Amino acid sequence: MASIQALVASFFLVFAVSATALPTQVYPLSSPSSLSVGFYKYTCPPAEAIVRATLYEAFSSDPGLAADFLRMYFHDCFVRGCDASILLNSTKGNTAEKDSPVNNPSLEGFDVIDQAKARLEAACPRTVSCADIIAFAARDSVFKAGRIYYDVPSGRRDGRISRASEVIQNLPPPTFTVPQLIANFARKGFSMDEMVTLSGAHSIGSSHCLSFSNRLYSFNATHKQDPLLDPKYAAFLKTKCPQGNSKTDPKVALDSITPNTLDNKYYQQLLTYRGLFSSDEALYTSKLTKGMVLNNAKYGRVWGPKFVKAMVKLGSLDVLTGQQGEIRKVCGAVN
Ligand code: HEM
Numbered sequence: 166m167a168s169i170q171a172l173v174a175s176f177f178l179v180f181a182v183s184a185t186a187l188p189t190q191v192y193p194l195s196s197p198s199s200l201s202v203g204f205y206k207y208t209c210p211p212a213e214a215i216v217r218a219t220l221y222e223a224f225s226s227d228p229g230l231a232a233d234f235l236r237m238y239f240h241d242c243f244v245r246g247c248d249a250s251i252l253l254n255s256t257k258g259n260t261a262e263k264d265s266p267v268n269n270p271s272l273e274g275f276d277v278i279d280q281a282k283a284r285l286e287a288a289c290p291r292t293v294s295c296a297d298i299i300a301f302a303a304r305d306s307v308f309k310a311g312r313i314y315y316d317v318p319s320g321r322r323d324g325r326i327s328r329a330s331e332v333i334q335n336l337p338p339p340t341f342t343v344p345q346l347i348a349n350f351a352r353k354g355f356s357m358d359e360m361v362t363l364s365g366a367h368s369i370g371s372s373h374c375l376s377f378s379n380r381l382y383s384f385n386a387t388h389k390q391d392p393l394l395d396p397k398y399a400a401f402l403k404t405k406c407p408q409g410n411s412k413t414d415p416k417v418a419l420d421s422i423t424p425n426t427l428d429n430k431y432y433q434q435l436l437t438y439r440g441l442f443s444s445d446e447a448l449y450t451s452k453l454t455k456g457m458v459l460n461n462a463k464y465g466r467v468w469g470p471k472f473v474k475a476m477v478k479l480g481s482l483d484v485l486t487g488q489q490g491e492i493r494k495v496c497g498a499v500n
């Protein structure tokens with residue numbers, strides 16, 4: 166033991182000596198530990214309260230926004246890391262993530278984030294990153310919709326690049342099979358159980374008909390309607406999403422019983438074949454993940470803390486910290 170410790174110690178000693186001896190720039194590593202809870206405690210004490218107040222004002226007229234901020238966080242972090250690349254507007258010659266068909270027009274709430282940023286700039290200029298605003302907004306949305314609270318490690322910085330083409334390369338479509346979902350999340354360092362746990366976010370919000378209407382009208386060569394969709398639920402969905410109505414493309418609640426409550430009822434719906442996307446229902450029908458769905462359906466008190474843990478982990482994906490990136494002045498454009 167002693168010799169191992171000595172070895173480890175001498176390794177760090179050599180590392181420290183060479184690091185000070187050489188005039189090299191040391192870039193901070195982006196590991197989860199590089200973020201910290203209360204990062205703005207001294208530089209901008211009201212930061213988190215300003216974000217929360219701005220969001221709650223918006224929630225009072227549109228409670229559905231909580232789902233948007235939760236989804237925004239996922240879509241920011243899975244594409245180029247949690248660097249607020251989702252918030253950048255397209256420019257001449259560059260279509261940004263925001264304008265990928267995956268996000269436009271279904272993802273909303275950008276104006277609320279812009280408003281929070283404007284208030285933060287007034288209180289503490291050039292201090293709070295847009296990437297952290299998204300992470301705080303996701304946390305506040307989880308609390309608003311689920312009464313589940315957690316602390317958000319912060320200190321992220323904003324990126325300067327956003328490309329629409331990277332969205333479909335990184336985010337899973339609602340037609341994915343379980344092995345495809347597992348592979349997609351594994352690329353970002355998430356386990357199968359974490360993937361199933363995070364999918365519980367689909368217990369709030371809504372979806373455009375186009376994201377699942379293939380299950381109603383054109384499933385495959387032998388089945389027009391997905392046999393893994395409860396026929397009564399399918400009939401209900403058909404009234405909401407009439408065939409050939411792709412121009413108006415209305416929205417349907419992901420969880421038709423408690424659309425604004427974040428809880429484990431999402432998993433209970435899967436047991437009765439009322440998952441809206443085939444990627445949701447597959448979590449129950451696949452042998453790989455069925456047990457996890459059953460557990461989450463049964464034990465909401467186990468799912469909640471697992472969800473929080475996975476959300477915090479999601480927020481550490483490929484973050485920019487220290488001197489990397491920048492603190493944007495406005496979230497829609499680079500400085
Ligand atoms: C597991 C793979 C996932 C797939 C295939 C998927 C796919 C989708 C699709 C297609 C929509 C509907 C978009 C529309 O047509 O309006 C949606 C909505 C949503 N997703 Fe996911 N998603 C996944 C995981 C996640 C995760 C991990 C989160 C957050 C932690 C999340 C949060 C949401 C929320 C809250 C909505 C509702 C948005 C609203 O009401 O505006 N999703 N998702």
Ligand SMILES: *[C@@H]1O[C@H](CO)[C@@H](O)[C@H](O)[C@H]1NC(C)=O
Nearest residue numbers: 384385386387388391392393
């Ligand atoms: C259509 O889907 C059903 C149910 O998932 C499946 O059993 C069947 O093999 C599929 N048919 C084709 C032609 O893919």
Ligand SMILES: *[C@@H]1O[C@H](CO)[C@@H](O)[C@H](O)[C@H]1NC(C)=O
Nearest residue numbers: 253254255279495496497498
């Ligand atoms: C980004 O685009 C939105 C919508 O077009 C607009 O309201 C906002 O002011 C733009 N932001 C910047 C920084 O250009």
